Amino acid sequence: xxxxxxxxxxxxxxxxxxxxxxxxxxxxxxxxxxxxxxxxxxxxxxxxxxxxxxxxxxxxxxxxxxxxxxxxxxxxxxxxxxxxxxxxxxxxxxxxxxxxxxxxxxxxxxxxxxxxxxxxxxxxxxxxxxxxxxxxxxxxxxxxxxxxxxxxxxxxxxxxxxxxxxxxxxxxxxxxxxxxxxxxxxxxxxxxxxxxxxxxxxxxxxxxxxxxxxxxxxxxxxxxxxxxxxxxxxxxxxxxxxxxxxxxxxxxxxxxxxxxxxxxxxxxxxxxxxxxxxxxxxxxxxxxxxxxxxxxxxxxxxxxxxxxxxxxxxxxxxxxxxxxxxxxxxxxxxxxxxx
Numbered sequence: 001x002x003x004x005x006x007x008x009x010x011x012x013x014x015x016x017x018x019x020x021x022x023x024x025x026x027x028x029x030x031x032x033x034x035x036x037x038x039x040x041x042x043x044x045x046x047x048x049x050x051x052x053x054x055x056x057x058x059x060x061x062x063x064x065x066x067x068x069x070x071x072x073x074x075x076x077x078x079x080x081x082x083x084x085x086x087x088x089x090x091x092x093x094x095x096x097x098x099x100x101x102x103x104x105x106x107x108x109x110x111x112x113x114x115x116x117x118x119x120x121x122x123x124x125x126x127x128x129x130x131x132x133x134x135x136x137x138x139x140x141x142x143x144x145x146x147x148x149x150x151x152x153x154x155x156x157x158x159x160x161x162x163x164x165x166x167x168x169x170x171x172x173x174x175x176x177x178x179x180x181x182x183x184x185x186x187x188x189x190x191x192x193x194x195x196x197x198x199x200x201x202x203x204x205x206x207x208x209x210x211x212x213x214x215x216x217x218x219x220x221x222x223x224x225x226x227x228x229x230x231x232x233x234x235x236x237x238x239x240x241x242x243x244x245x246x247x248x249x250x251x252x253x254x255x256x257x258x259x260x261x262x263x264x265x266x267x268x269x270x271x272x273x274x275x276x277x278x279x280x281x282x283x284x285x286x287x288x289x290x291x292x293x294x295x296x297x298x299x300x301x302x303x304x305x306x307x308x309x310x311x312x313x314x315x316x317x318x319x320x321x322x323x324x325x326x327x328x329x330x331x332x333x334x335x336x337x338x339x
Contacts, residue, residue, distance in 0.1 A: 002029070002030035002031045003028075003029035003030045003031070003089045003090065004029060004030070004031050004033060004086070004088045004089050004090070005025050005026060005028050005029035005031065005032045005033070005088060005089070005090040005091075005092060006032075006033045006034075006035065006079075006083060006086060006088035006090070006091055006092070006104075007021070007022070007025050007032070007034055007035070007091070007092040007093060008034065008035035008036065008037075008074075008079040008082075008093075009034075009035075009036065009037070010036065010037045010042050010045070010046070010050075010051060010058075011034070011036050011058050011061075011062060012042065012046075012050060012051040012052050012053060012058065013052065013053075014058075014061055014062070016121065017094075017120055017121045019065065019067075020121045021092075021094055021118060021120065021121075022034070022062075022065060022067045022068060023067045024118055025067070025090075025092040025116075025118065026067040026068075026069075028090045028092065028114075028116065029089060029090050031069045031070070032067055032068055032069050032070075033069065033070045033071075033072060033086060033088065034062050034068050034070070034071050034072070035071075035072050035073075035074055035079045035082050035083075036055065036058055036059060036062070036071060036072075036073055036074075037055075037073075037074065037077075038055050038073050038074060038075040039051055039054055039055045040075055041074065041075050041076060041077055043169070044077055044169075044170060044173065044300060044301070045077060045292075045295040045296065045298075045301055045303075046292075046295065046303060049166050055073050059071045059073065072086075077295075077296075077298060077299055077300070077301070078103045078296065078297065078298075078299075079103055079104060080103050080104055080107075080277075083103070083104035083107055083108065084104070084107050087107070087108075087111055087113075088108060088113060089108075089113045089114070090108075090113060090114050090115075090116065091104055091105060091108040091113060091114070091115045091116070092115075092116045092117075092118060093116075093117055093118075094117070094118060094120045095117050095118055095119040095120045096120060096293070097117055097293070098117060099115055099117050100271070100274060101270055101274060101293070101297065102115055102117065103277075103296075103297065106278070152310075155308070155311060156311065156314070159304070159305065159306050159311050159315060160315070160318070162305045163304065163305065163315060163319075166305060167302055167303075167304075167305075167319075170300060170301070170302045171302065171319055171322055171323070171326075172326070173300045174284050174300045174302065174319075174323060175322070175323045175326035175327060175330075176330075177256060177282055177284060177299065177300060178256060178284070178323055178327055179326070179327045179330045179331075181254070181255065181256040181282070182327065183331075183334070184254060186252075186254045186255045186256065187250070187251070187252075187255040187256070188204075188207055188255070188256045188257075188258060189246075189247065189250060189251060189255060189256070189257045189258070189276070189281075190203050190204045190207075190257075190258045190260070191243045191246075191247075191257065191258070191259055191260065191268075191269055191272050192259075192260030192261065192269065192286075193243075193261070193266055193268055193269060194262075194266075195262065195309060195313055196260040196261055196262060196266075196269075196286075196313065196316075198313075199260050199286075199313055199316045199317060199320075200258075200260055202317055202320070203258065203260075203316075203317070203320040206320060206321070206324055207324070210324055210327075210328070241268070241271055242268055243268045243269060243271060243272035243275075244268070244271040244272045244274070244275040246272070247272050247275040247276050247279070247281075248275055248279075251275070251276055251279050251281050252279065252280075252281075253279060253280030253281065254280065254281070255276075255279075255281045255282075256281060256282045256283070256284065257272065257273065257276040257281050257282070257283050257284070258284045258286065259272060259273050259276075259283060259284070259285050259286070259294060259298065260285075260286045260287070260316060261286075261287055261291065261294060262287060262288045262291075262309050262312045262313065263287070263288065263290065263291060264285070264287035264288065264290060264291020264292060264293050264294040264295065264303075265291070265293050265294070269294070270293065270294065270297065273285075273294070273297050273298065274297070277297070282299045282300075283297065283298045283299050283300075284298060284299065284300045284301070284302075285297070285298035285300070285301035285302065286301075286302055286304075286316045286319070287301065287302070287303055287304070287312070288303065288304050288306055288307055288309075288312040289303050289304065289305045289306060289307055290303075290307060291303050302319060304316065
């Protein structure tokens with residue numbers, strides 16, 4: 001039997017780094033199968049402006065590489081289901097993914113397979129290519145030095161127009177998942193560190209105020225960077241496991257975790273996401289435009305099209321309030337239908 005290697009990604013813009021990674025992945029076995037996100041899946045992860053190439057075009061380009069033997073398209077945000085179905089002997093991701101962050105690693109390891117995080121060739125990045133192209137037609141995000149008020153407001157308005165044009169579907173999907181969670185009497189947990197801790201507290205307080213009493217759903221729980229909690233837990237479990245330990249204590253199958261990190265790469269938030277996934281919880285990610293790691297681990301992820309922390313955080317709060325309004329309407333509709 002051939003030794004099957006599996007890796008996955010969007011592969012929307014294929015560059016030399018991809019070619020090198022696929023070549024080294026193939027060297028770990030006899031047959032390399034590449035999973036690619038469907039067009040619908042890419043849109044959910046990266047927004048309505050992506051992918052640049054449709055799924056069949058991306059599939060054709062990959063099959064043109066000598067190292068690639070087969071390409072399979074999956075419609076889910078993550079490749080967990082297809083990995084469980086294919087059960088490869090070797091699972092590979094790029095070195096920007098720690099082994100603990102690789103979807104399907106537990107499945108492959110339990111079946112006797114191996115998991116590899118291969119170092120990436122420096123100097124090649126799909127995100128960098130996209131930014132280079134966009135910078136030729138779009139001015140860099142800046143706040144006017146002479147008139148910071150006008151500059152910030154203009155930036156704010158431009159961002160929300162872009163959110164309206166590119167993230168409406170993702171916001172709607174998030175609202176639907178949250179409604180289903182509350183309606184089932186399950187918990188919504190929220191985590192965010194640094195500046196995102198305030199966002200987490202705000203969102204959790206809003207949910208509790210609206211749904212704990214009025215809807216009789218279980219309350220949301222804010223998992224934030226509380227200093228006393230960090231002091232008590234850091235010696236035994238390490239800072240990067242604080243949120244994960246709280247998920248271990250509070251989450252059950254069917255709950256939903258809202259994970260907030262402006263960069264999309266916060267180790268303690270990512271660890272909480274992996275713990276939530278292992279417990280059968282759904283995950284909604286809130287991040288900035290470069291948060292591809294969080295997006296790749298979430299059931300739904302909203303990448304605010306900005307790199308400025310202030311703009312990303314204000315968008316997260318606005319999106320949460322939109323969710324609340326959408327959920328209120330759903331509850332009202334359900335109540336009317338039952339009368």
